[in-house]
Amino acid sequence: MAQIRRAEIGFRTVVVRGQPARHERRLVEALMLTGDENIADIQVLVQYRVKDASHFLFKVRGPEMALRSATEVALRGVIGKTTIDDAMTVGRPLVEADTLSFLQRLLDDYQTGLHVVELKLLVVDPPDEVKDAFHEVVRALEDKDRLIREAEGYAADLVPKARGDAEKEIKAAEAYKEEKVLRAEGDTAKFLKILEEYQKAPAVTRERLYLETIERVLANIEKFVIDP
The missing domain is CATH 3.30.479.30 (Band 7 domain)
Incomplete structure (x- = not known):
């Protein structure tokens, strides 16, 4: 059985x-x-x-x-x-x-x-009379399915890569933002400190700021000493 x-x-x-x-x-x-x-x-x-x-x-x-x-x-x-x-x-x-x-x-x-x-x-x-034509259709359908699978495979590979690139860009933007915030906070703290000193001694503070500014400007300029 x-x-x-x-x-x-x-x-x-x-x-x-x-x-x-x-x-x-x-x-x-x-x-x-x-x-x-x-x-x-x-x-x-x-x-x-x-x-x-x-x-x-x-x-x-x-x-x-x-x-x-x-x-x-x-x-x-x-x-x-x-x-x-x-x-x-x-x-x-x-x-x-x-x-x-x-x-x-x-x-x-x-x-x-x-x-x-x-x-x-x-x-x-x-039937034999139309067999070749039908097989051409079958091959076309198989090619269509193959191309669809290849496209889906390409998309499956591309999407994670695009997501990874996007995540990388987001992290870079967040790091840039954090850097700018920290720099702004540092500049603000520095300004408040100078303001406090200025309020205590305006003339002295103005003179110091003037000299520091001149020093920064002249540091990047080629200087010539001319004998009178």
């Missing part, structure tokens, strides 16, 4: 002694109508096992044929609500999951005694 079996929908694997295995298409099973009214050529592999031997042997005549028919019903139901672009690209995992769920409900309703282990879409193609 634990043995994993397989069913092929839309194709059959043909094995001839001494030759590599090959796939033969079964168009009656494979061709399906999508939700946007396109024809899709779909090949599915179903892996399953027997979970209830009594139901498998006695409840349904030909349970494995019932599995194949139920898979077609489930897949056509899901594909009929899905666009061909989604079925061929990003929507494929959802198609697989929804079809497996639908299929298992049908098998349980029929009391087949079967449990689906995995359902895999091997091929989802448009």
Whole structure:
């Protein structure tokens, strides 16, 4: 009962002694109508096992044929609500999951005694006449997704860097502000001290300020001594 079996929908694997295995298409099973009214050529592999031997042997005549028919019903139901672009690209995992769920409900309703282990879409193609054009669309969609991911990655790298630069600028501005405040406070304290001295001795303070100013000015001027 634990043995994993397989069913092929839309194709059959043909094995001839001494030759590599090959796939033969079964168009009656494979061709399906999508939700946007396109024809899709779909090949599915179903892996399953027997979970209830009594139901498998006695409840349904030909349970494995019932599995194949139920898979077609489930897949056509899901594909009929899905666009061909989604079925061929990003929507494929959802198609697989929804079809497996639908299929298992049908098998349980029929009391087949079967449990689906995995359902895999091997091929989802448009008809041969328009296959190349559809694959061009698929490649364009894949390129679009790739470019979006690259842009998102660039943004994810750029934003933290920009935040870091902004934080650095903010810290520099805060340091500059603090320096200016401290300098202003120092200049204010110096002025108040001079004012206090001036109030005590105006003439002496004026003379000292005058001499200090002259000293600062002359310190930056090239001086020449002329012999009279």
